[in-house]
Amino acid sequence: MTADEPRRQRWRERLLAEDDLTADSGLGRPPETRRQAMVKLMWVCIWFAYLGEPVSDLLGGHHTLAAVLLGALGLLAYLGVYLALIFRRTMLAMDGRVFAPLGFLLGTALVLTLTLGYSWLVLFVYVSVAASAVLPMRLARLAILLVTGLLLGIGMTAPGAGDFLPWLVLPTLLGGAAMAGVRQMARTARALREARATVAHLAANEERLRLARDLHDLLGHSLSLITLKSELAGRMLPDRPEQAAQQVADIEKVSRQALVDVREAVSGFRRPTLGAELAGARTALTAAGIAAAVAPFPERHPDLPAAQEGALAWALREAVTNAVRHSGARRCELTLTEESDELCLTVTDDGKGPAGPHGNGLTGLAERLALADGRLETGPGPRGGFRLRAYVPLSRAGAAPEQQDPAPPVGSC
Incomplete structure (x- = not known):
């Protein structure tokens, strides 16, 4: 190792530290969906408008056949390397393998411009965009300035440079900056998705720990009491059978109460809440491309x-599931209002509505609401589409004891 190697290593680590891609959570790169790939392709195709000048130059009869063939091959190779960098390396951490393709793009742009004419200066725009797509921010800024300087240096020697050169310098600078912004936005969205997944995982772990603590507190005391009374009944059994029978009766009473406590704890663990379902509804609607208009919900x-x-x-989960799977809607409204002594959840979408009678999902939902002294109303919305309204009573004096939740509904409408 040379004396300058530690300094180079520190410089490389500092550059990578400035790049947010090295701050991944360790979950790896998520697979790119078809929609994301199409959005990226559309963004890339915007820049292909600048290829009109080189293509016109090749087809304009200004060069020999050999020059045209070599120029076409060089342009195809250039575009192949450019697309490979954009699609394969944009969201990965930088390594030394990106410098060779970038060098090829820059060298090809120089050679084609100097041999075929100034119409090929537009290739420097793609070099700037590719550098911003694969390099850390500091190196990307330096690369943009370098490419722009080369463009100016070569373009100033062309006749009439003042007429066309500004239209190339601005896209070179702004195109690189735009790609850097898009890349930063993609990294931020990716980090947000990973953070949300981490929060959900931590929340699930916390709920498991809560259930474990509850079961420990409930069963620890009850089982200890059952053990003590069993030992006491065993000692009383030969000489005092009546007192032993009383201890056995106490054991039965404690065990029944422990069973009731465990059922209540598990029921509270399984029962969904409006806050959690509202967060899940927002995520599901956004993932389905449906605009969600959500009125403020009270936490409790x-x-x-x-x-x-x-x-x-x-009811909220079933309604959102139906909107995502079957409605074809573009907008979904969620409201929670208090009407007299009832609370009403309204979910309205602008989709096509149900094609027939209620399926298993809505039928099971109506039964679930009936067990909670509520009711379900469905039908077309005020502006078409489908509207679901679920009513439940608010607490009042003499209310019936709380019932355990039945199994979740199966299927959907």
């Missing part, structure tokens, strides 16, 4: 029992 209505809240949460 003071007069809404847990069983009724669970029924409304199931």
Whole structure:
């Protein structure tokens, strides 16, 4: 290792540290969806408008046949390397393998411009965009300035440079900056998705820990009491059978109460909440390309029992699932309003509505709401589409004891 090698290593690490791609969470690069690939392709195709000048120059009869063939081959190779960099290396961390393709693009642009004419100066725009797509921010800025300087240096020697050169310098500078901005936005969106997944994972772990603590507290005391009373009944059994029988009765009572406590704890663990379902509804609608108009939901209505809240949460989940899967809607509105002594959840979309009678999902949802003393209303919305309204009663004196949630509905309409 030479004396300058540690300094080069520190410089390389500092450059990479400035690039957010090295700050991945370790989850790896997510697979690119077809929609993302199409958006990237459309963005890339915008820049292909600048290829009109080189193509016109090749087809204009200004060069020999050999020059035209070599120029066409050089242009095809140039575009192949450019597309490979844009599609394969944009979201990966930088390594030394990107310098050879970038050098090829820059060398090809220089050779074709100097041999075939100034119409090929537009290739420097693609070099700037490619450098911004694969290099860390500091190196990308230097590369943009270098490419722009070469463009100016060569273009100033052309006759009438003042007429066309500004129209090439601006795209070279702004194109590189735009690609850097798009790349930064993609990294931010990717980091946000990973952060949301991490938050959901931590929330699930926290809920598991809560359930474990509850079960430990519930069963630890009950099982300890059952053990003590069993030992006491065993000692009493030969001489005092009546007292032993009383201890056995106490054991039965404690075990039944422990069973009730465990069922309540598990029921509270499984019951959905409006807050959690609202977050899931936003994510599902956004992923389906449906604009979500959500009125502010209260985090916890003071007069809404847990069983009724669970029924409304199931209603919200079923309605959003139907909108995503079957409606073909472009907009979905979610509101939660208080009407007299009831709370009403309304989900309205602008889709095509149901094609027939209720399926298993809405039928099971109506049954679930009935168990919570609520009701379900469905039909066309005020401006077409489909509207679902789920009503549950607010708490009142003499309300019936809370029932355990039945199994979630199966299927959808």
